[in-house]
Amino acid sequence: MKNVILVVDDDKANLSLAQRILGSQYRIAASNSGKASLKYLERHRPDLILLDINMPEMNGFEVMEKLRSDSHLKTIPVIFLTADATAETEIKCFRMGAMDFVTKPFVPDILLSRVSKTIELDQYRHKLEDMVDIQAQKIMESSMRLNRIQDSVVVGMANLIESRDGSTGKHVKNTQNYVRMIATELLSRGLFTEELTPAYIEELCKAAPLHDVGKIKIPDAILQKPGRLTPEEFETMKLHTTHSRQIIQTIIGDIEDEHYVRLVEDIALYHHERWDGRGYPTGLTESDIPLSARIMAVADVFDALYEERCYKPPVRPIERIMQIMSEGRGTQFDPVILDVFMDMLPQLKEVLHIMDT
Ligand SMILES: [Fe+2]
Numbered sequence: 546m547k548n549v550i551l552v553v554d555d556d557k558a559n560l561s562l563a564q565r566i567l568g569s570q571y572r573i574a575a576s577n578s579g580k581a582s583l584k585y586l587e588r589h590r591p592d593l594i595l596l597d598i599n600m601p602e603m604n605g606f607e608v609m610e611k612l613r614s615d616s617h618l619k620t621i622p623v624i625f626l627t628a629d630a631t632a633e634t635e636i637k638c639f640r641m642g643a644m645d646f647v648t649k650p651f652v653p654d655i656l657l658s659r660v661s662k663t664i665e666l667d668q669y670r671h672k673l674e675d676m677v678d679i680q681a682q683k684i685m686e687s688s689m690r691l692n693r694i695q696d697s698v699v700v701g702m703a704n705l706i707e708s709r710d711g712s713t714g715k716h717v718k719n720t721q722n723y724v725r726m727i728a729t730e731l732l733s734r735g736l737f738t739e740e741l742t743p744a745y746i747e748e749l750c751k752a753a754p755l756h757d758v759g760k761i762k763i764p765d766a767i768l769q770k771p772g773r774l775t776p777e778e779f780e781t782m783k784l785h786t787t788h789s790r791q792i793i794q795t796i797i798g799d800i801e802d803e804h805y806v807r808l809v810e811d812i813a814l815y816h817h818e819r820w821d822g823r824g825y826p827t828g829l830t831e832s833d834i835p836l837s838a839r840i841m842a843v844a845d846v847f848d849a850l851y852e853e854r855c856y857k858p859p860v861r862p863i864e865r866i867m868q869i870m871s872e873g874r875g876t877q878f879d880p881v882i883l884d885v886f887m888d889m890l891p892q893l894k895e896v897l898h899i900m901d902t
Contacts, residue, residue, distance in 0.1 A: 547572040548664050549589070553582040553608065554597040554626060559649065563595060566653045567660060579603030583611055586618055593664055595647070598627040598634070609641045622667045624659060626651075696751060703754035706761050709768055716848055721753045723844035726892060730885050731840075737881075740836050749837055752809040756816050756841055759788030771856050783825045789813030811835035816842050821876045831879075839879040843886050846870060846877075851897070863890070863899055 551574045552563045560575040567573055574591060576582040580603055582594070594612075598605035605625055612618045622644040627634060630648040638646045644663045647656055703717040728746045731737055760768060763785050767778045774782055790810050797806055815829060815838035822830035850860040850869060860866050867887055874883045893899075 548592040549574060550593045550595060550660065551576060551582060551585060551589075551591040552595045553577075553579065553600075553605070554595075555600040556597070559597070559626070559651070562651055563656070566651060566656050570657070571660070579605070579608040582608060586612075590617070591621060592667070593660060594621055594623045595660070596623050596625055596643075598625055598629070598638075606637070606641060609643070613642055622663050624663055699751065700754050703758065706758055709760070709765060715852060716757075717754045719848045719852070720756070720841070720844045721750055722896065723847060724753045724840055725750045726889065726896070727840050727843060727882065727886055730889055730892075731882065734885065736885070737836055748805050748808050749812075749840070752805065752812050752837065753841060753844070755789070755793060755809050756812045756845065757785060757789065758792050758813060759785035759790070761792065762788040769855055773856070783817070786814050786817055786826045808837050812837045812841045814838070816845055818842070819873075819877045820879055824877075834879075839882055843870070843878055843882055846873075847886070847893075863894060863897070 547570070549572045550563075550567060552560055552567075553576045554560050554563070555577055557577065560577065564573050564575065574585060574589065576585055579600055582596075596605045596608060605627075609623060609625075612621065612623065619642075623642070624645040624647055625638040625641075625643045626647055626649055627638075628649045635646050644666070645659050647659055700717065707716050725746065728741060728749055732741045732743070732746065763782060767774065767781055770778065790813050793806070793809050793813055797809065800806060812835075814826065815834050818824035818827065818829045818834045818838060819842075820831055820834070820839075822828050824834075847866060847870065850866045851863070853859045860869065867890060870878065870883065871887060874880050
């Protein structure tokens with residue numbers, strides 16, 4: 546099928562000359578004004594436009610501006626036609642985005658050669674763009690596959706650790722869900738919007754399962770002790786936060802996504818910090834504690850109270866948990882996050898299938 550060339554020129558003699566020179570190889574659409582050419586372009590998409598500069602009403606540069614501001618038309622290659630062969634005009638043509646420039650009166654061989662080269666070049670460009678699109682799609686698919694593998698390795702590892710610590714086996718999934726719920730609610734209320742974005746929440750949820758990874762270094766005798774820990778045992782237990790950060794640095798420290806690594810490290814190291822500075826391991830206070838860890842702290846404590854552990858029965862009813870946690874408002878927990886969490890009682894009941902009696 547022949548390529549279509551739209552020739553725009555107010556001089557009818559030039560239109561028929563172009564038809565004579567190009568007509569045997571291309572299908573020519575002729576237009577005798579800028580306005581008429583734009584009308585034609587509403588319904589057609591030629592492979593090339595030969596555009597006269599000096600036309601009454603709307604000159605070639607004005608037509609070009611319209612083309613470049615239209616997402617559908619801006620990639621059509623344009624060759625300007627002019628009798629004014631000054632360097633200034635030529636520079637302006639290229640600045641406007643023209644592919645080439647042909648002077649009038651036309652020299653048939655020059656016009657033919659410029660037209661065929663421009664169309665050829667544009668076809669290569671299309672092929673290249675298609676190839677780039679295909680490659681980008683392939684890269685995206687393989688990176689999604691890698692992400693899925695990474696996610697399942699992370700969750701698998703977290704589950705492995707959890708299987709040692711006397712919890713019911715749901716802590717990883719539960720805390721991840723609560724973190725997502727809290728972060729989403731904070732975002733929907735327009736809180737912490739400098740940090741909280743949908744992308745941040747996705748990363749936060751991927752980071753959450755690794756918060757206790759350092760427990761792998763805590764002896765079973767402490768991790769699975771059915772009663773209260775002695776002060777010495779508790780000191781050992783506290784080390785799981787710093788162990789977590791070391792392990793994270795070892796296993797994912799060299800992946801390219803620095804933001805994700807930082808998020809995982811923050812959650813792991815600081816999720817036992819307290820708003821009033823009496824937490825561990827560093828005693829950070831208030832908003833010096835990373836937001837990710839302040840959210841994790843609320844999710845972690847809620848799940849610890851709600852679920853049964855080897856050293857304690859579950860706390861019931863859920864309202865009792867909320868009451869216990871509300872006592873930590875502004876001391877243990879970030880008051881803003883805790884207030885939002887308190888408001889989320891109906892949602893929590895829904896996900897936990899708790900019926901109101
Ligand atoms: Fe922990």
